[in-house]
Amino acid sequence: MNILAEIKRRFSSVLSEYADHPAPLLDMIRPVQDARHGDYQANCAMPLGKKLGRPPRDIAAEMVARVDLADFCQAPEIAGPGFINLKISDAFLLASLETARRDARLGVAPTAQPKTYVVDFSSPNVAKSMHVGHIRSTVIGDALCRLLRFLGHRVISDNHLGDWGTQFGMIIYGYKHFRDGAAYSTQPVKELERLYKRVNALLEYHAGKAKLPQLEQALADKQAEHAAAQAAPKSDDKKQAKRDAKHLKDLEKSLADLRKQREVVQQKIAAVEKDDALRQDALSHPEIAQAVLNETAKLHAGDAENRQLWDEFLPQCRASIQKIYDLLGISFDYEYGESFYHGRLGQVVQDLEKRGLARQSDGAMCVFLDQFETPMIVRKRDGAYLYATTDLATIAYRLEQWRPDAILYVVDHRQGEHFGKLFAVAAQMGCENVDLQHIGFGAVLGEDGRPLKTRSGENVPLDSLIAHAIEAAHAEVCRIDEEAGLLSEEQREKVSRVVGVAALKYADLVQNRESDYVFSYEKMVALRGNTATYMQYAYARTQSIFARGGIDIESLRNSAAVISINEPAERALAMELLRFSEALEECGADYRPNHLTGYLFELAKQFSVFFEQCHVLKAETEALRDSRLLLCDLTGRTIRQGLELLGIQVVEKM
């Protein structure tokens, strides 16, 4: 049961006698921030006091007299300017624990208003290997699906694969010109990856060659501008002087920027030039950029040979991505990639035109929107469609196919403007009944505060990130188990895999998704503090008690044994256990899994205190021992369930 919801329910009839719209007042009932004030607090007397011109404490007293809470709260206390402090009675606590203990859902009722959600997440380009840029969408999206499903909603997960763009033109071109037949027949995916990289290197080489003179020129211009600004006499006007100083600083920044750009371009050029084979390829394929576009265009136009190659490559590329999903334990209900919508794009543009929403501008088909300075382009000058077009077609299909109440896009927050435009256009096309939500998230940064890269400046591949995490976990598991000697080598490896992947996922989920976060191997290696490991450890300790005591916990759970509360640590643990459903609801309300990580950390901490202070197996009486065993059982199940909703597993021993 959700205690908070119940308290609100009790208050609602009383509050409606004080205000026409009690909803905002009800929202002022919440868990206390400081345990000294009880368990829950109602803060509505203060604003009412102001509104009614009466002392808030009087109003609080009046409300307390009228609200019926006797069956589950101790006598409410009025404190400070008019806070109403509530403390849940032990009798009620115990009754709730009894319900939860026998319930597979731990007392969490499914929502009374189930909705249908489509969750769009992960969405990698299949031609490239997945890298650190995909981890947040994948991990957060998966957790949201699990959470919403558990809350009782219908959830459809859809991996909107990038399986149709230029990257396939690149592979096709590479296959036609550079393939190693033997390598392809034995290790096709590896060979395709090599071809992609080779073509990419050549593209970057030529682009760099073309861009370098412009860069040099821009750099020279900027330098001149900077010199002039520096030489200019200081203005007497204070404001002007300040503006000049800022201008100078901006110039320095863009100079540094340009230098960095030049360095990157030079590196790409050097990479090709220092490799004889690559240099030869670069010389004999001067028009590769156009050629790749042509291959892409041919594929899109239905060219038989390219289409056949695509049919051949796609499953292999997809299979290599699957390895990552398998490691992470992630799956999807549907995978309608970009290619799926290819045939529908023309219709989308026609529709927009027919409705008078889109018009030609500089040769491109554009939708202009009042709220945005730049238009949404749905067809390029050269006739090609863009991802905005695909996204519109995708919305139309999803509405038709699943009639969702909401579509969640778990995508990097830098694409906020794109989604702003997309949703605005969708609304104009008559999609008012669906709640379109961009679930944005921040960047993964390295310890230098810049986006995480390898030493050579590449995106960090996801498989190496996972391997690192598991390796780090393995080192830690071995170090700790050296003394304890609980685990066989096989078990150590299993534990390392579970703990390593959990550490990686948790590091992402514990963060408020909207902010950037600094990724640190060191922190992950530590596996201490607010980490998944801490929760997994707490879980293992619950199971270890059962094993040590030779307890058949399932039969105890269904026996007549009862839970009792004697020590403060028991009460704190019990109270925390009953807040599970509140935490889940918070996650569902703003699509932020970090509410749940925070809850689980609190729960695990309370359990650790309980574990220290309340010996289970050596309890004074059998009844007390059974009661504590049941508390351990509920704690273990809640941790396991909570972690599962985050896509994280537990182990029985670690």
Added chain:
RNA sequence: GCCCCGGUAGCUCAGUUGGAUAGAGCAUGGGAUUUCUAAUCCCAGGGUCGCAGGUUCAAGUCCUGCCCGGGGUGCCA
């Protein structure tokens, strides 16, 4: 230029949409172990919540201005 996001302890970050004395982890210092798993627990120090105004019973939270950082900004996704 315009738009969006951020600035909270030495570091990494929470802060339940305006509530009581601003929290956690790490790091630092001290303490607890014949252990139901010490991957643990307890205690301590550490803050101009970027700056300045405003709104009100109450502001880290809302409004205005400014400073600093990041991101986006018509034919990539």
